[in-house]
Amino acid sequence: xxxxxxxxxxxxxxxxxxxxxxxxxxxxxxxxxxxxxxxxxxxxxxxxxxxxxxxxxxxxxxxxxxxxxxxxxxxxxxxxxxxxxxxxxxxxxxxxxxxxxxxxxxxxxxxxxxxxxxxxxxxxxxxxxxxxxxxxxxxxxxxxxxxxxxxxxxxxxxxxxxxxxxxxxxxxxxxxxxxxxxxxxxxxxxxxxxxxxxxxxxxxxxxxxxxxxxxxxxxxxxxxxxxxxxxxxxxxxxxxx
Amino acid sequence: xxxxxxxxxxxxxxxxxxxxxxxxxxxxxxxxxxxxxxxxxxxxxxxxxxxxxxxxxxxxxxxxxxxxxxxxxxxxxxxxxxxxxxxxxxxxxxxxxxxxxxxxxxxxxxxxxxxxx
Numbered sequence: 453x454x455x456x457x458x459x460x461x462x463x464x465x466x467x468x469x470x471x472x473x474x475x476x477x478x479x480x481x482x483x484x485x486x487x488x489x490x491x492x493x494x495x496x497x498x499x500x501x502x503x504x505x506x507x508x509x510x511x512x513x514x515x516x517x518x519x520x521x522x523x524x525x526x527x528x529x530x531x532x533x534x535x536x537x538x539x540x541x542x543x544x545x546x547x548x549x550x551x552x553x554x555x556x557x558x559x560x561x562x563x564x565x566x567x568x569x570x571x572x573x574x575x576x577x578x579x580x581x582x583x584x585x586x587x588x589x590x591x592x593x594x595x596x597x598x599x600x601x602x603x604x605x606x607x608x609x610x611x612x613x614x615x616x617x618x619x620x621x622x623x624x625x626x627x628x629x630x631x632x633x634x635x636x637x638x639x640x641x642x643x644x645x646x647x648x649x650x651x652x653x654x655x656x657x658x659x660x661x662x663x664x665x666x667x668x669x670x671x672x673x674x675x676x677x678x679x680x681x682x683x684x685x686x687x688x689x690x691x692x693x
Numbered sequence: 694x695x696x697x698x699x700x701x702x703x704x705x706x707x708x709x710x711x712x713x714x715x716x717x718x719x720x721x722x723x724x725x726x727x728x729x730x731x732x733x734x735x736x737x738x739x740x741x742x743x744x745x746x747x748x749x750x751x752x753x754x755x756x757x758x759x760x761x762x763x764x765x766x767x768x769x770x771x772x773x774x775x776x777x778x779x780x781x782x783x784x785x786x787x788x789x790x791x792x793x794x795x796x797x798x799x800x801x802x803x804x805x806x807x808x809x810x
Contacts, residue, residue, distance in 0.1 A: 469743070487778070490763075491724055492743055494775040498725035499740075501774075516740075524744020531748040 457500045459510030462517070466496045469521045476532045479547050484535055553675060557609070560619055560672045563665060564606030567625045571599030574633040577640045587639035594632040598625045605669070616676040622669035627662050634658060701793045704741070704749050705758070707731045709790050712759065712782050721764070723777035724750070750780065758786035 456462050473492045477485035496517065503513035574595050578587040602625040608618030634654075637644040647654055701709070711730040715722040722730075724747065728740040753759045759780045769776035782790070 488747065490775065491747060491778050494777050495724045495728075495743060497774050498723070498777075502725070502729065520740055520742050521744075522742075524742030524746070524748075527742065527744030527748045529744075531744065531751060534748075 456504040456508065456510050456513045457497070459514075461511040461514035462500055462503075465514035465517045466500075469496060469517065472521060472525075472528075476528045479551070480532065480535050556668075556672050556675055557615065559668050560609045560615075560622065561606060563626060563668050564602055564609055564618070564622055567602035567622070567629045567665075568599055568606055570629055570633050571595050571602055571625070574636045575599065578636050580640060587636050591632075591636050591639070594628070595636050598629045598632060601625050602629065609672075616673055619669045619672035619676060623666055623673070626665040626669055630658050630662050630665075700796075701789055702749075704731075704745065705753055706790065706793050707734065708746075708749060708753065709758065709782055709786050710734070712780050713787075713790070716781065721777060721779045722781070723779050727780070753786070754780075756785075757783055758789055759783060 470489070470493065473489050477488050499517055499520075500513060503510075503516065508516070575592065578592060578595075601621055605618045605621035605625065608614040608621060610618070634644060634648070638648055651657075708727060708731065711727050711734065712722040714734075715726060715730060720726070724743075727750075728746055732738065732740050750759065750761070754761055760783050761778050761780050764777050764779060766776050
């Protein structure tokens with residue numbers, strides 16, 4: 453007979469319970485969160501041993517374990533809320549600041565990849581020999597430059613240490629990529645030609661979208677400025693002190 | 694409903710009694726063992742859920758009714774299992790048990806006194 457601990461149903465159930473535990477302990481004091489996770493991990497192991505000694509089948513043991521975790525969901529959430537209430541304001545502010553910083557970094561990466569993709573798409577379409585007309589070099593060069601800059605900015609943004617330079621590098625592509633890509637695609641894309649001729653609001657839309665996009669790298673750059681870092685460190689220090 | 698300050702809810706009393714029973718048997722009182730002991734004592738086949746059990750234990754530790762300690766990781770490793778967090782009843786916990794038992798006895802006596810013979 454397969455041991456309960458090593459069986460696939462038990463392992464899947466244990467993974468689910470631990471994932472749930474990781475979810476409701478997220479953002480809590482790391483020490484408290486780790487203690488709860490360790491205690492649940494130990495409980496799951498002991499329960500599997502007991503299930504094995506009791507002769508329960510692996511799938512029945514997994515079901516019992518999942519139901520046991522499910523019955524405690526409300527208590528888990530109530531415990532989390534109790535722990536959060538006990539967390540001091542500085543630690544909570546730090547937690548929110550950290551979460552916002554991570555969200556902004558993810559958004560920055562997403563923007564960088566999107567801008568690089570748009571630039572590459574416009575270039576490939578324009579260099580396609582089957583295009584309706586060939587774009588002049590002076591239209592190609594800005595998109596090439598912006599695509600390279602967007603790629604560089606994306607790479608630099610992926611590393612925490614160089615994120616400030618990465619975010620700054622992405623400001624220029626965010627401001628101009630849509631404008632120059634539309635101009636370039638006008639030569640090769642019938643859809644763009646139709647949009648340019650029929651949609652009077654297209655220039656306004658391009659300006660609004662570009663301005664909106666600029667806010668992301670500009671915000672991320674401001675976030676990563678040395679003074680912001682000092683502020684963040686200070687708040688971390690006061691939370692710990 | 695708010696409970697009276699210092700009063701124990703039935704689960705807390707069960708936990709304290711289980712910890713004491715395990716201690717007197719020379720056994721470690723840790724999460725799963727407590728859930729098993731409580732289920733056995735109440736004749737219930739269902740184990741106390743993780744959430745309910747560990748929330749109650751955390752609350753009782755905050756109130757100073759139980760103390761907890763993590764066992765030596767080396768001991769757990771040699772047994773090939775995660776380390777256990779063991780609980781012991783504090784002096785305050787013992788007072789709380791005695792107080793709760795006295796309250797329950799008084800309540801039962803009171804019911805006996807008013808019920809027809």
